[in-house]
Amino acid sequence: MTTNQSGTNKCPAGAPVVDFDLATHNRMADSNAAWDQLRSTCPVAWSEDNGGAWIVSSYDAVSEAFRNWEAFRSGRAVRTIPGPGGSPDLLPINAVPVQTTALMIPEELDPPLWHPYRLVFMGLLSPKRVAALQPRVKYWVTKYLDDVIESGRCDIVETLTSGVPGAVVLEWLGFPEHEWHRLGAAFHNMSSYLPGSPTAQHYLDELEWAFERIREEVTIVRQAPRDDITSYLANIEINGERTSYEFATGMVNMAMSGGVDTTTSVSSAAFVHMHRHPEDRQRLLDEPGLIDSAIEEFLRMYPPARTHGRTVVEDTELGGFLLRKNDRLIISEVSANHDEAAFPDADKFIIDRFPNRHVAFGVGPHRCLGSHLARAMFKEMLTQVLERIPDYRIVEEGLEEYSNWTALGGWSKAPITFTPGTRRL
Ligand code: HEM
Secondary structure (H helix, E strand, C coil), rough: CCCCCCCCCCCCCCCCEEECCCHCCCCCCHHHHHHHHHHHHHHHEEECHHHHHEEEHHHHHHHHHHHCCCCCCCCCCCCCCCCCCCCCCCCCCCCCCCCCCCCCCCCCCCCCCCHHHHHHHHHHHHHHHHHHHHHHHHHHHHHHHHHCCCCCCCHHHHHHHHHHHHHHHHHHHHHCHHHHHHHHHHHHCCCCCCCCCCHHHHHHHHHHHHHHHHHHHHHHHHHCCCCCHHHHCCCCCCCCEEEEEHHHHHHHHHHHHHHHCHHHHHHHHHHHHHHHHHHHHHHHHHHHHHHHHHHHHHHHHHCCEEEEEEEEEEEEECCCCCEECCCEEEHHHHHHHHCCCCCCCCCCCCCCCCCCCCCCEEEECCCCHHHHHHHHHHHHHHHHHHCCCCCCCCHHHCEEEECCCCCCCCCEEEEEEECCCCCCC
């Protein structure tokens, strides 16, 4: 770490300067170690990497940055109200730019415009609405396990952890079943490969196809609504007027991208963890009542969303430094969740950890609205795996981590073997 004496165009004088290129730490262990080191030396620091940004890594600073929506804005541009796509000064919300102009509504809006759109999702994803979706969650977990249970082997990512969130969310949105696999893969893989690699480019192209499908469906259901959530979002009235086509596609994009990948990441991590730590698996088998606290600990240890971006709109102090208007911030959920000051024995998986105020779902006004649905899907997958294939083993040689752990983490492949069981449906 050095201190910038004179100040440059981007980096304010007096700022602690570090080399911290998110994209170079591209395995979970490397990435976690880099965050640990940064947090212990400089929890709020400037780095010229990643386009020049403040990197925020301690629990307290991360929580403060997420909460201070007045100074640290989510909108793509510095202006308060983002225009619908295309403007050259648009800055993507995530730490790593993806090649897209598709908006995420409400995540990329700021108050006051954000508020009615948040209320729309709050209604759709309330505990009561999630309870009504529970039979579908149970059905898809049961069916996908039935499909493989007699064979004694499968890839648990393909079969279950990506299959289930994809089926639940895309059925809810009303997309045709033959497209679920391709849509799911586009969102899982959009940021899991190193930028610039041919595979990353392939999935960015796939993502553009997914956005095109969203635009087509929104166009169709704005003319002829069906009984599904895409039709509801596409025709919603905000302040007495039907929302714009751009914002309607932005809401469907939000539901799809927020819904299909994140739960995949944490549930895959949980199955890998239980393979490598049989004592934790045994404890859950012996004491199933611990499942809810285990879910929170998996979310703390393996948060799917690792970083989010913000833009400073007024000079503001954070962690003792002055952040200036137009600076960018990269806020790290994964680093906050491993901060020893907030979580004693932070590197240990403590199945009944309490309190456990992790920030896997963010904190403050944009805190995740899909948390109830995510927990419901995760819990059903964990429960049925522990009941039906409790002795599963991961075939380590086939295990494949994402090659990019900057914005999202996860596993692309996790082959397993187990004692065959019987179908339920
Ligand atoms: C384990 C699973 C999930 C994780 C870890 C997660 C994480 C997050 C995080 C960190 C944010 C805050 C972003 C920010 O502050 O900029 C967020 C926002 C959001 N998430 Fe999730 N998410 C998950 C699942 C879901 C699901 C299943 C849905 C819906 C189907 C969903 C819908 C949303 C929405 C609508 C917002 C925006 C809220 C707002 O801007 O007011 N999420 N999520």
